[in-house]
Amino acid sequence: MIISIDTLNTSPIYEQLRDQIVLGIAAGQFEAGESLPSVRRLAADLGVNFHTVNKSYRMLCDEGYIVMDRRKGAVIAGEMPRNEELDLSRKLRLLAAEAICRGIGEDEFLKICGKNFREVLT
Amino acid sequence: MIISIDTLNTSPIYEQLRDQIVLGIAAGQFEAGESLPSVRRLAADLGVNFHTVNKSYRMLCDEGYIVMDRRKGAVIAGEMPRNEELDLSRKLRLLAAEAICRGIGEDEFLKICGKNFREVLT
Amino acid sequence: MIISIDTLNTSPIYEQLRDQIVLGIAAGQFEAGESLPSVRRLAADLGVNFHTVNKSYRMLCDEGYIVMDRRKGAVIAGEMPRNEELDLSRKLRLLAAEAICRGIGEDEFLKICGKNFREVLT
Amino acid sequence: MIISIDTLNTSPIYEQLRDQIVLGIAAGQFEAGESLPSVRRLAADLGVNFHTVNKSYRMLCDEGYIVMDRRKGAVIAGEMPRNEELDLSRKLRLLAAEAICRGIGEDEFLKICGKNFREVLT
DNA sequence: GTGGTCTAGACCACG
DNA sequence: GTGGTCTAGACCACA
Numbered sequence: 001m002i003i004s005i006d007t008l009n010t011s012p013i014y015e016q017l018r019d020q021i022v023l024g025i026a027a028g029q030f031e032a033g034e035s036l037p038s039v040r041r042l043a044a045d046l047g048v049n050f051h052t053v054n055k056s057y058r059m060l061c062d063e064g065y066i067v068m069d070r071r072k073g074a075v076i077a078g079e080m081p082r083n084e085e086l087d088l089s090r091k092l093r094l095l096a097a098e099a100i101c102r103g104i105g106e107d108e109f110l111k112i113c114g115k116n117f118r119e120v121l122t
Numbered sequence: 123m124i125i126s127i128d129t130l131n132t133s134p135i136y137e138q139l140r141d142q143i144v145l146g147i148a149a150g151q152f153e154a155g156e157s158l159p160s161v162r163r164l165a166a167d168l169g170v171n172f173h174t175v176n177k178s179y180r181m182l183c184d185e186g187y188i189v190m191d192r193r194k195g196a197v198i199a200g201e202m203p204r205n206e207e208l209d210l211s212r213k214l215r216l217l218a219a220e221a222i223c224r225g226i227g228e229d230e231f232l233k234i235c236g237k238n239f240r241e242v243l244t
Numbered sequence: 245m246i247i248s249i250d251t252l253n254t255s256p257i258y259e260q261l262r263d264q265i266v267l268g269i270a271a272g273q274f275e276a277g278e279s280l281p282s283v284r285r286l287a288a289d290l291g292v293n294f295h296t297v298n299k300s301y302r303m304l305c306d307e308g309y310i311v312m313d314r315r316k317g318a319v320i321a322g323e324m325p326r327n328e329e330l331d332l333s334r335k336l337r338l339l340a341a342e343a344i345c346r347g348i349g350e351d352e353f354l355k356i357c358g359k360n361f362r363e364v365l366t
Numbered sequence: 367m368i369i370s371i372d373t374l375n376t377s378p379i380y381e382q383l384r385d386q387i388v389l390g391i392a393a394g395q396f397e398a399g400e401s402l403p404s405v406r407r408l409a410a411d412l413g414v415n416f417h418t419v420n421k422s423y424r425m426l427c428d429e430g431y432i433v434m435d436r437r438k439g440a441v442i443a444g445e446m447p448r449n450e451e452l453d454l455s456r457k458l459r460l461l462a463a464e465a466i467c468r469g470i471g472e473d474e475f476l477k478i479c480g481k482n483f484r485e486v487l488t
Numbered sequence: 489g490t491g492g493t494c495t496a497g498a499c500c501a502c503g
Numbered sequence: 504g505t506g507g508t509c510t511a512g513a514c515c516a517c518a
Contacts, residue, residue, distance in 0.1 A: 012493060019216055026219035038505060049495050054506080065223060070373040071503070073505065082224045091217055092238040094141055095210060097148035099239075101187060102204045106239050113235040116214040117221075117228050129314040134517060171518050256508060263460055270463035282490060293510050298491080309467060315518065317490065326468045332461060336482040338385055339457055341392035343483075345431060346448045350483050357479040360458040361465075361472050378502060415503050 001029045005046055013048055017056035025065060025076060026120050036066065036074040123151045127168055135170055139178040147187060147198060148242050158188065158196040245273045249290055257292055261300035269309060269320060270364050280310065280318040367395045371412055379414055383422040391431060391442060392486050402432065402440040 001024045005013055024030055036042070039057060043050035057074050060066045069075045099109050123146045127135050146152060158164070161179060165172035179196050182188045186203045188196045221231050245268045249257055268274055280286070283301060287294035301318050304310045308324045343353050367390045371382050390396060402408070405423060409416035423440050426432045430447050432440045465475050 014493080022223060023216065023219045026222035040505080050506095051496090052494065055493090067374055068506080070375075070379065071505085072373075080224050082226075088217060088221060089234065089238050091213070092235055093242050094145065095213055095217075096235070096239040096242045097145045099210065100148040100242060101144060102202050104204075106236060109239055110232055110236055112211065113214055113218075114228060114232055116211050117218040117231055120215050120218045120222060129316075129518095130311055131314075132312075135314065136517080174518060177517090258508080266467060267460065267463045270466040284490080294491095295511090296509060299508090312491080315490085324468050326470075332465060333478065333482050335457070335461055336479055337486050338389065339454060339461075340479075340483040340486045341389045343454065344392040344486060345388060346446050348448075350480060353483055354476055354480055356455065357458055357462070358472060358476055360455050361462040361475055364459050364462045364466060380502085418503060421502090 003042070003046065005048065014052050014055040014059065017046075017053065018059050021056070021060060022065060023120060027122070030076045032076050032078040034076050035069075035072045036076070038073050125164075125168065127170060136174050136177040136181065139168075139175065140181050143178070143182060144187060145242060149244070152198045154198050154200040156198050157191075157194045158198070160195050247286070247290065249292065258296050258299040258303065261290075261297065262303050265300070265304060266309060267364060271366070274320045276320050276322040278320050279313075279316045280320070282317050369408075369412065371414065380418050380421040380425065383412075383419065384425045387422065387426060388431060389486060393488070396442045398442050398444040400442050401435075401438045402442070404439050 003017065003020050005016055009016060021036070030036070036057070037045070039053045040050045043053040046053070057066065057068070061068050061074070064077055064080045066074045067077050096109060099112075104112075125139065125142050127138050129135070131138060143158070152158070158179070159167070161175045162172050165175040168175070179188065179190070182196070183190055186199055189199050191197045218231060226234075247261065247264050249260055253260060265280070274280070280301070281289070283297045284294045287297040290297070301310065301312070305312055305318070308321055310318045311321050313319045340353060343356075348356075369383065369386050371379050373379070375382060387402070396402070402423070403411070405419045406416050409419045412419070423432065423434070426440070427434055430443055433443050435441050462475060465478075470478075
């Protein structure tokens with residue numbers, strides 16, 4: 001899996017990392033139980049400090065995407081909890097509002113949603 | 123329109139403000155050409171620093187939601203540009219990925235999208 | 245409130261800090277809503293790095309003892325969740341086992357528990 | 367006796383092992399003078415490094431739970447010293463503090479203590 | 489002035 | 504060789 005950092009992006013590196021790994025998991029590029037590269041390894045590869053990668057992993061761990069195994073390092077979680085729908089809804093409403101302000105109707109909005117959903121899987 | 127800020131929330135106040143105003147515009151609580159409260163007025167009402175409100179207004183202005191008028195202050199824009207689809211898509215893909223990781227399929231995802239779209243309008 | 249660090253103690257500084265603050269809250273030395281010293285302030289007072297104090301505060305925050313307020317910094321939480329009984333029980337069973345191995349019976353164990361409970365409040 | 371280790375657990379394996387053996391001794395699953403499995407045997411059974419088991423045994427030895435016999439290996443100690451009350455009290459105070467913060471009173475705390483004490487013996 | 493981010497590098501615990 | 508802890512210091516975002 002290819003992970004890249006955009007230094008021009010305003011969002012912090014650890015968040016970019018976290019997002020790309022989530023996208024990778026969703027795309028099926030990682031199997032459940034598979035190990036991610038070690039924090040120091042990935043940090044070296046990306047040319048960032050290992051604390052930064054560590055923070056991403058910690059975040060993914062808190063969110064249930066990965067599990068820190070004492071021996072295998074960071075491992076893709078098997079089953080992920082479904083509780084966080086509230087936050088998904090909150091974010092979706094904001095995106096919907098931005099779309100509405102730009103004159104996008106429900107049908108078109110759903111079409112965009114579907115298109116992006118499928119793009120994740122490719 | 124009711125705006126509430128949460129200092130416990132991790133997202134900055136100016137962003138919370140900006141988001142709620144966007145939601146308000148989408149819900150039709152403001153007409154095009156209508157004025158928002160003055161920076162100082164809103165700041166006083168919310169009990170926040172007026173620099174904070176100022177930053178929100180500047181943000182909304184940069185994004186095309188409002189225009190700053192020397193006399194009428196912040197005014198809801200008439201027509202808003204549709205350019206930012208790239209960012210909409212980027213955010214949607216991330217939300218889709220998070221949903222996929224939690225076992226939500228395309229149909230259910232679209233149902234959630236539709237539900238939240240309609241909730242904005244109420 | 246007096247916080248001290250024992251460099252001879254094997255447990256990490258951030259944990260010692262966390263524990264002492266929990267003891268302080270239980271003893272009523274902090275009111276709900278009261279602010280803790282800023283991370284950098286406390287770090288300077290204790291002669292440790294601010295990241296270390298930061299970690300303690302983050303931990304206390306995750307556990308619900310404090311809340312990070314964007315303006316007031318770290319604030320003692322009003323109501324704390326009661327969910328963590330499982331961990332309390334697990335730890336208690338281990339302590340009980342150690343006591344049993346040393347020939348301490350239930351009555352004496354409970355007497356020790358009560359004594360220490362009351363000592364926290366003083 | 368059934369010993370299970372959890373590599374996802376944040377506490378080190380040697381400590382998990384040590385804790386479970388202490389619980390086993392308290393529950394009467396070992397007689398004084400009885401031998402524990404050899405370091406290599408237990409390590410193989412659990413699928414862990416034998417250094418890890420070794421460290422647990424050394425720990426138990428230092429604490430007086432077992433004695434290392436050149437022929438019989440690790441043997442459950444006959445009489446265990448009662449000195450460590452200080453540490454017991456320190457840990458109990460912390461648990462009491464956590465309980466107090468969550469609104470648990472002395473009576474309820476003692477009830478929980480008693481319940482867990484008895485559970486160790488079963 | 490507050491916390492957040494990031495870097496850099498040291499030492500230790502663990503397995 | 505892995506992650507965890509701690510230090511030190513820089514810069515930025517926020518209010």
